Amino acid sequence: MQSTPAPRAALLTLLVTSLGSFMVLLDGSIIFVALPEIQHDLDARISDLQWTVDGYTLPFAALMLTAGTVGDRFGRKRAFLVGLVLFLAGSAVCGFAPGAAWLVAGRVVQGLGAAAINTGSLALLVSTFTDPAGRAKAIGIWTAVSGVSLALGPLVGGVLIEAFSWQAIFLVNLPIGALALLLGVPGLAESRNPQAGHLDIRGQVLVVGGLFCLVMGLIQGEGAGWGSPLILSLLIGAALLLTAFLVVEKRGSEPLLPLDLFRDRTFSAACTVAALLGFVIVGAMFFMAQYFQSVQDRSALDAGLRLLPLTLGIFLFSPPASRIAGRIGPRAPVIVGAAVVTAGFLLLTAIEPASAYGAVWWRLALVGAGIGCMFAPLTLAVMSSVPPQRAGLGSSMINTMRITGFTAGAAVLGTIMLTGFKGRIAEALAALGVPADAGRGIAEQVGGAGALAGSGDQGPTDLPVPGERFAAAVDASFVGSIHVVFLVCAGCTVAAALITAVFMKRGRPEAPAAPPPGARAEAENG
Numbered sequence: 001m002q003s004t005p006a007p008r009a010a011l012l013t014l015l016v017t018s019l020g021s022f023m024v025l026l027d028g029s030i031i032f033v034a035l036p037e038i039q040h041d042l043d044a045r046i047s048d049l050q051w052t053v054d055g056y057t058l059p060f061a062a063l064m065l066t067a068g069t070v071g072d073r074f075g076r077k078r079a080f081l082v083g084l085v086l087f088l089a090g091s092a093v094c095g096f097a098p099g100a101a102w103l104v105a106g107r108v109v110q111g112l113g114a115a116a117i118n119t120g121s122l123a124l125l126v127s128t129f130t131d132p133a134g135r136a137k138a139i140g141i142w143t144a145v146s147g148v149s150l151a152l153g154p155l156v157g158g159v160l161i162e163a164f165s166w167q168a169i170f171l172v173n174l175p176i177g178a179l180a181l182l183l184g185v186p187g188l189a190e191s192r193n194p195q196a197g198h199l200d201i202r203g204q205v206l207v208v209g210g211l212f213c214l215v216m217g218l219i220q221g222e223g224a225g226w227g228s229p230l231i232l233s234l235l236i237g238a239a240l241l242l243t244a245f246l247v248v249e250k251r252g253s254e255p256l257l258p259l260d261l262f263r264d265r266t267f268s269a270a271c272t273v274a275a276l277l278g279f280v281i282v283g284a285m286f287f288m289a290q291y292f293q294s295v296q297d298r299s300a301l302d303a304g305l306r307l308l309p310l311t312l313g314i315f316l317f318s319p320p321a322s323r324i325a326g327r328i329g330p331r332a333p334v335i336v337g338a339a340v341v342t343a344g345f346l347l348l349t350a351i352e353p354a355s356a357y358g359a360v361w362w363r364l365a366l367v368g369a370g371i372g373c374m375f376a377p378l379t380l381a382v383m384s385s386v387p388p389q390r391a392g393l394g395s396s397m398i399n400t401m402r403i404t405g406f407t408a409g410a411a412v413l414g415t416i417m418l419t420g421f422k423g424r425i426a427e428a429l430a431a432l433g434v435p436a437d438a439g440r441g442i443a444e445q446v447g448g449a450g451a452l453a454g455s456g457d458q459g460p461t462d463l464p465v466p467g468e469r470f471a472a473a474v475d476a477s478f479v480g481s482i483h484v485v486f487l488v489c490a491g492c493t494v495a496a497a498l499i500t501a502v503f504m505k506r507g508r509p510e511a512p513a514a515p516p517p518g519a520r521a522e523a524e525n526g
Contacts, residue, residue, distance in 0.1 A: 313368020
């Protein structure tokens with residue numbers, strides 16, 4: 001740090017950007033232990049919970065690349081501070097939301113701010129710490145803070161909910177963000193990239209529209225009917241918009257998504273596997289939090305503690321996996337990690353509603369350790385396959401793919417669970433002697449409530465069977481449905497291992513070629 005021209009200003013930049021990144025990633029994982037509380041308090045459906053996750057991750061993923069270009073052109077400090085203001089505004093809306101619609105709207109505003117914060121924070125660090133050693137230390141600290149926030153999110157959420165309410169997980173952002181603004185407005189130095197390209201407005205509109213139609217169609221498909229005109233229109237619209245996006249990006253002179261990067265097999269494989277990894281992380285955290293709280297009736301704090309083997313596994317195994325990948329290459333750690341995650345998910349298909357925690361925690365730890373083994377090596381694979389002058393774009397790309405997978409996971413896996421859940425409830429009621437038509441009607445009535453359908457709050461009031469037997473049937477149906485989700489996740493990690501084995505290069509990552517004359521500014525500014 002001492003090699004920077006102004007150590008105090010540089011350290012202030014590191015502090016402010018780390019605070020911003022801390023909030024963004026904390027909100028990505030803290031939400032999972034709050035979902036059952038939100039569902040109970042706002043009388044929300046499973047689809048509302050899916051949107052509570054995707055309302056944040058969809059704009060985050062779709063706007064990240066554009067946010068970087070906006071910062072380069074109009075000022076990284078300005079973009080970062082605007083992101084902070086948006087994030088705080090969205091947090092306030094979420095914290096005081098009177099209903100599910102307001103909560104989702106606040107999450108969207110948070111996602112807009114998160115895209116600017118995430119890209120702006122790293123760009124500010126790169127432009128502030130100009131010497132390689134100082135930059136490496138700063139990015140290492142920034143990454144460590146991000147990892148801590150991701151790992152501790154469920155536990156912090158449980159503490160806040162236990163002490164106050166679920167609203168506190170959003171309102172806690174206000175003092176943190178206010179401190180970042182108070183320090184950042186006078187303390188951050190403005191920087192720009194005079195060679196930054198033009199904004200790809202057409203590409204941005206097409207990708208946002210396509211992803212929105214796709215997520216909307218997937219989440220609402222079960223309720224509206226997969227063959228309904230609305231859902232068919234959304235899915236066809238998504239296909240057309242995303243196809244048009246690829247055409248525009250291929251022909252554009254300054255595309256939002258440079259498709260030429262995907263000519264490199266390692267880059268393509270790493271980005272694809274990163275998307276699959278984001279997909280399965282949702283499968284573990286989204287449903288295991290509900291399993292602990294809604295099925296086993298644990299408090300939010302208990303659920304956060306019980307998720308620690310998963311989140312700490314990610315945090316603790318990422319650094320050694322990164323060092324191993326630096327010595328032997330990312331291919332082997334990613335394959336090993338994918339195999340461990342697959343084993344963890346397959347073992348989780350054996351849990352039952354009343355399973356003791358001793359039979360669950362080590363299975364979660366396997367999933368977390370495997371994800372940790374994959375996380376950093378995938379980033380190394382991407383960064384080693386792009387030239388230095390495109391390093392910022394490469395970093396943004398893998399983060400975008402990871403969050404896109406996260407978004408798809410909440411939509412797709414939630415829909416798979418909901419479809420299976422309704423069918424299982426109907427079968428369970430039939431086994432209890434309820435007529436088939438009545439059983440299907442009850443399943444449709446309560447299916448969207450998930451495991452809370454067995455409670456007195458969101459369950460039917462005129463049950464044809466004793467309430468305790470119905471609650472047991474709901475719990476068994478929910479757990480059976482998440483078994484299917486875990487099987488899908490295991491299939492995704494098998495696919496990730498195969499993609500890595502076939503397409504990712506062997507051996508240590510090669511040193512990237514030196515940038516052409518005049519490209520140094522772009523490389524340093526990210």
